[in-house]
Amino acid sequence: MKPYSDGSGLALLAALMAVSLVGSATGVQRVVLPARLIGLGLALPIVAFGVSKSLIEVVSGVVADEVGRRASSIIGVLAYVGGAWLLYNMPTSGGATLANLLIGAGEGLLFTAMAVAVSDLLGAREAAKALGLMEAFAYSGYGVGAILAGILWQRGSLNTVLMYTVIAPTAALIVLLTMFRETRQLIRREETFEGQPISLPQAYSLMLSKPSLTTALATAHLSKLVDTSVWALLPPHLMRIGLDIGGVGLVTGAFLVLWGVAMPCWGTLSDRVGRKTMIASSLGLSALLMLWLSESRGPLDSALISAGLGITYGAQYPVLSALAVDLSPPEARGRALGLYRGIRDLGYMTGAIIVTAGSYPLAAALTAIAALLVVGVVRETRPAWPFMKLVLQHFSIMRECIEAHTRVLQKLMEGDYRGAFNEDRRLKELERLGDKIKREIMERIWSSPLPLADRMDFERLVERLDKIGGALLEADEKLFTVLPRLKREFLVEILSMEKEVMKLADKFAENLEALTVSPIYALKLTGDVEQGETRIDALRRALVRKIMREAESGSIDLLTSFELRDVVDLIELIADDLEDASDIVRIICYKHVA
Template identity: 30%
Template sequence: MTGTAKVPRLGLRPNLAQFGLLVAVNALVGGVLGQERSVLPLLAERTFGLTGYTFLLTYVLAFGVTKAATNYVAGTLSDRLGRKPVLLAGWLVAIPVPLLLIWAPSWGWVVAANVLLGVNQGLTWSTTVIMKIDLAGPARRGLAMGLNEAAGYAAVALTAVATGYLAARYGLRPAPFLLGAAYVALGLGLTAVFVRETHEHARLEAGGHTARADGRHDHLHAGLSSREVFVHTSLREPALSAASQAGMVNNLNDGLAMGLFPVLFVGAGLSIADMGVLVALYPAVWGAGQLVTGPLSDRWGRKHLITAGMLTQAAALAVIAVGGSFATWAVAAVVLGAGTAMVYPTLLAVVGDVAHPAWRARAVGVYRLWRDGGFAVGALVSGAVADLWGLRAAVWVVAALTAASGLVVAARLYETHPARRSS
């Protein structure tokens, strides 16, 4: 009762304990995702005998479509029911995932597990983003998103390394997925007992919300319907729509990395252990780099960091397409992670900058719908191209799409940071 009676305050310092807890919770969310990153492509080939790349990527497609749709639902439900119930529901959905992966007698069971994983990630990751934006207030959104995404993707990377080691030492099943089961149990317990509702923080910010000095968004008032929020975020509002397409292309890259990088690396003669290191390097740099790029976007602004990040990713993918050794691919993975770190938290900060607090959770849901739809698009595009012309051709196509996305950001996105708007 005492906690609910407190008057909410905005900012990282007055909410440090709860913010830190949510960082830890999102690390567990990332760990649940990371449990299959090194192992599942090999499981598809060696246990279930899948050879076509498009068929192999059905699990990425199932995950991406489900997560994208759940992101949208999570934003709407967070406004209607509150943040904590949605977060708790996400953890409950995750309980069967490692069990299905351990005991799957056919590839259909693996796809079903990834449908549930998509629901879990959509509900939990979206909600931790919304809750951190609620707590942080307008001044330090870049830092808040950097910490959130760094925790999640560092956990993805560390878990990818750990499961690669476990798979090499103990086999592809069950050892790697027991780690995922432990993450689910811990995340569910922390959320149920210690996480507190943050919706009141959003209401507090909405009460003191002021219009931009440059006149933008005067028409984007607090009373937008969910349909209007969808249209503004997807198409009409330049910053939100530019961020949505960049987010989609960014995760198109990640869909390629999840599904085809392990096969490319092992097919070139690398060991499973070396492949696990390469697969982990990209999200490791991505995760750690956001500790720098998130607060950097608060200092430098959003637009140029996003543009440079998309072009950096495109260059790294080109190197992966032509590379053939562990050292070359390691350098490219580091550069790819750095480019992604420049983009990922900054795009979320753009949504937080532009969206009114009254409908910000729904805008985050729409943005994440498009962003994580990139997993599905990446699976379809890269799988089809790989089947027709080979793995390296698929990487080249994704590199070209990424460069084009960076040019769209340069042309359409204006500066959204509160302290940088006048420039």
């Protein structure tokens, strides 16, 4: 798929501008609320924001799938503008609580729709990059809003600050109406992996049946404690150690901006090196930095720790979202992201309850528990197999072997025996090249730090595929043995059978390639290979019966019939090898999609 084509670049720009503008309006509250409210008065608006946002996000994925990304985002921004207007006119704890019911709901609709839209535009292959990019603009917007809040409040008034929360989402609405186009149809670009449409209960049942995904949901919920702790506890802490409101906005904004800027970098890296280690290490380091922040006593060290926390926290945020995409079929992507974001953002409520007591240590302890859950339960959904490119290259050579053998048959049908022998020599060269690559793969497999079971799976996969070249060379030897007595009608049917094998090889190539995108996609394609092998087996039985009938009638001699039957069996054996290889791929997938 080619992202940014056909106007997709403008749609991507509009999506990112919208979430950044709305994020900046929310970022204002990161400074305003903790600077003016304490205790329950501070907790209630945060709880209202988190609960409304999370509940809306659970269904917003369905809305994004059913009515489209554009309509869903516009409805969300309209709700947000209403909440911002209410906050401007009622800047009390009660008014902020009511306003945040609308603000949270509006942001939930917008952010989910835009997350799905950006994922549509970039595709599943770059899931973490796509989600990291969207989240980066959203949370960098939070940071810009926090910095602006400090500056505007210091140089103007609270009304000036709150008016910005109305202006920014209004500008986002104009951007969506004038620049953003629907992206739902782009999911067809992944039709290779697409299954039948599924209902909401089926989608949620499928997702919650996967231990890795349910653990990711719990982990995302607990990870929100870091964000909530910084929102509620950092500004009062900074004011206690002597910072004015401008400094508070700057430090809070730095945490959010660095968090946002780091996300696409971490997301892109996780698409290449895997999800699990990055998530677990990010959560563990975040827990340690929170404890350190609670003990800081000077503005400089608090600012540096906050910056480090932003960078570290940004490593798990888009990667957990990408894990939800990895484990979800494309046709349920909006539902998956909606459920994930809803449960994650309900962590605002949990966090607000915990931090009302001013407890950094408790939030840090729960974040550390989340890291341990990832280590113990979550499977790696984007494994970094260091030899995977070589495996793909090896099978590409085996596929070329099939093509070369097809040309041997075509030359024999044309009576061009010299051409057939030349193609056979080409086949031998390819088979030797395949052997060379296989030896390199084996060296990489057994020198890699992967678990023993994974190494054995790939060894069996490559050994099975490597048999293709040898089977084709043996088939040529048998054909050349009976060359003077070879009837053209048998060559036609053998060629027809081999063309089906070629189609099966193409299916398996898609299957193997999908393994580098997402194991759940590769799992979907293993069934296609099995069906293709069944068709080839039926062709083999019919052709063997015909050969036996011709031998019984005396049309061909017994030796020729035996050699032809062996040729047919060898070609069918290649189909068996491809099916067996696909079964091994299935086993590899099961290990990473549970």
